[in-house]
Amino acid sequence: MGESAKAVETSTRILDAAELLFVEHGFDATSMRLITQAAGVNIAAVNYYFGSKDGLFKAVFERRAEPFARLFLGHLDQLERQYANPSAKQVVEAFVAAAIELGQEASLGGLIFVRLLARTFVEPHPVLKESMPRRYSELTRRYISALVKSLPHLSEAEVHWRFHFLANAMFNAFAGTNVLRLFMAHPIVNARDPQMVARMLVPFVVAGLDAQAAMPELVDQNS
Amino acid sequence: MGESAKAVETSTRILDAAELLFVEHGFDATSMRLITQAAGVNIAAVNYYFGSKDGLFKAVFERRAEPFARLFLGHLDQLERQYANPSAKQVVEAFVAAAIELGQEASLGGLIFVRLLARTFVEPHPVLKESMPRRYSELTRRYISALVKSLPHLSEAEVHWRFHFLANAMFNAFAGTNVLRLFMAHPIVNARDPQMVARMLVPFVVAGLDAQAAMPELVDQNS
DNA sequence: GTCTATATTCCGATAGAC
DNA sequence: GTCTATCGGAATATAGAC
Numbered sequence: 001m002g003e004s005a006k007a008v009e010t011s012t013r014i015l016d017a018a019e020l021l022f023v024e025h026g027f028d029a030t031s032m033r034l035i036t037q038a039a040g041v042n043i044a045a046v047n048y049y050f051g052s053k054d055g056l057f058k059a060v061f062e063r064r065a066e067p068f069a070r071l072f073l074g075h076l077d078q079l080e081r082q083y084a085n086p087s088a089k090q091v092v093e094a095f096v097a098a099a100i101e102l103g104q105e106a107s108l109g110g111l112i113f114v115r116l117l118a119r120t121f122v123e124p125h126p127v128l129k130e131s132m133p134r135r136y137s138e139l140t141r142r143y144i145s146a147l148v149k150s151l152p153h154l155s156e157a158e159v160h161w162r163f164h165f166l167a168n169a170m171f172n173a174f175a176g177t178n179v180l181r182l183f184m185a186h187p188i189v190n191a192r193d194p195q196m197v198a199r200m201l202v203p204f205v206v207a208g209l210d211a212q213a214a215m216p217e218l219v220d221q222n223s
Numbered sequence: 224m225g226e227s228a229k230a231v232e233t234s235t236r237i238l239d240a241a242e243l244l245f246v247e248h249g250f251d252a253t254s255m256r257l258i259t260q261a262a263g264v265n266i267a268a269v270n271y272y273f274g275s276k277d278g279l280f281k282a283v284f285e286r287r288a289e290p291f292a293r294l295f296l297g298h299l300d301q302l303e304r305q306y307a308n309p310s311a312k313q314v315v316e317a318f319v320a321a322a323i324e325l326g327q328e329a330s331l332g333g334l335i336f337v338r339l340l341a342r343t344f345v346e347p348h349p350v351l352k353e354s355m356p357r358r359y360s361e362l363t364r365r366y367i368s369a370l371v372k373s374l375p376h377l378s379e380a381e382v383h384w385r386f387h388f389l390a391n392a393m394f395n396a397f398a399g400t401n402v403l404r405l406f407m408a409h410p411i412v413n414a415r416d417p418q419m420v421a422r423m424l425v426p427f428v429v430a431g432l433d434a435q436a437a438m439p440e441l442v443d444q445n446s
Numbered sequence: 447g448t449c450t451a452t453a454t455t456c457c458g459a460t461a462g463a464c
Numbered sequence: 465g466t467c468t469a470t471c472g473g474a475a476t477a478t479a480g481a482c
Contacts, residue, residue: 010447026346028251031475042449047477121402122345122395123249132405140406160403160411161423167402168395169388172345179344179390180383182355183363188383200384200438204431211430214423233465255458265467270459 011049013039019060023115027057027125058127061120064102064113069139072098076142088150088209089202091143092166096198099174103194111174111194118175121168151209158215166205173201234272236262242283246338250280250348281350284343287325287336292362295321299365311373311432312425314366315389319421322397326417334397334417341398344391374432381438389428396424 008016017039021030032053036043050056075094079086103111120128148159174197180187190196231239240262244253255276259266273279298317302309326334343351371382397420403410413419 026249026251028249032477033475042447043476044449044478045447048447053476119345121400121405122342122398123252124405129405133408136406137408140403157411158423162427164402164412164414165392165396165424165427168400169392171402172391172395173388175345177344177391179387179394180363182344182347182352183359185356185360188380189387191387200381201388203434203437204385204388207434208427208431211426214426254456256456265465266458267460267467268465271465276458 010039010041010045014041014046014049014056015060015063018056019063019112019116022057022060023112023119026119026123032056054125054127057125058131061116061128062131064116065135067105068098068102068113069136071101073139073142074098076146080146086146086150088147089206091146091150092170092202092206092209095143095170096202100194100198111176114171114174115176118171118177121171147209154213155215158213162209166209169205169208170201173197233262233264233268237264237269237272237279238283238286241279242286242335242339245280245283246335246342249342249346255279277348277350280348281354284339284351287339288358290328291321291325291336292359294324296362296365297321299369303369309369309373311370312429314369314373315393315425315429315432318366318393319425323417323421334399337394338398341394341400344394370432377436378438381436385432389432392428392431393424396420 014035018030018035021035021038024030032046033043035056036046039045046053046056050059072095075098076091079090079094083090099111099114102113144159144163147163148154148156151159151162154162173191174194176192176197178187178189178191180189180191189200237258241253241258244258244261247253255269256266258279259268262268269276269279273282295318298321299314302313302317306313322334322337325336343355367382367386370386371377371379374382374385377385396414397417399415399420401410401412401414403412403414412423
């Protein structure tokens, strides 16, 4: 390692700073000047390493996308090896565990990528609208497939709806956006504590998944 | 009515166009040039009527904030007159009904304000961080209070957590952001149909509210 | 690889004629 | 009230020296 010196690579410092700022203030509101200043690098470095601001966003996303998918699918594999018919609760817990482990793996304090993912739902960046389905279609397919098997009292369409609600609730919960803070001066909950969030969230969403069907009469009418 | 002619007032046309564009692309990504062009008015009209872009956002928000609060509190009043102890399901349905009625009152197609509210949670606009608690604190207090009474098996702190999850799930559901579309090429659910969303959503969140406590041992340890 | 300096574009806001 | 023209600033991106 002849050229030691630098503690952290320049490109990594940029990724770290950008990840945090994108989550905190959004993509548009985060200027490259702010990013490079926070990272302690020159303004031109972003273009040198990532080509453009869009390229930087894609790189920020891609860095965590693969490890997260690998963690979750690993949990799901193990679950399906151990049990013939995993419950909805076990499937949800596999997902939550992956999110928390990712937050602990990354040297950063929180579940920053999960928060970034949550923001991406509400304001999808054009760069990702193309690459996300390709990368996550298998994960989504296996997640929903496991839920379908664990919820035999629901039609497949209704499981899709519940997965839709589940994903919204979970990602927003881990995003740490405290809804209550907007409505009351002194909210009780601490939305930033991921362990607490996970503990409170799992019973809520699992009960929602297990609930009776809202659409039992799916195909018995031909209006 | 001496000066007839104009079908819709200029300021109203601006509000309509801005409301839609803010929801679709966010505040920062929506330029005043885009708004005035969509509204078919002059660029300077925004500053003339609303003073600034921030003033316009505030006006967009304020136009729907009061009617929505009035609708929901009306439903809650009626509910508490009719029943001694309204169930969590009834409280949730009062909220959903208010959202849908607001969407039908406004001549626009969808539940645009509810979608705007959902976006506001994820990227809170500075202008609202001050005015929102003042306007909605009573609504939130009464909503949570009704839930606390309807869920006697939960501690007040846990009800606050569930309200946090509930609000996230509901607003995002009505926001019409199709999470599944980001993950799969051809999702089944149509997240833009508010009637369908309401029908699928209510059983999910009500079951989540009714679920057993995750924090039964709240105060029995003094670590 | 890293820096300075700059090109280019777009933004919100305003002045002033009509 | 409505318009044109423009100001001042900030953004991304790049050219070119070192």
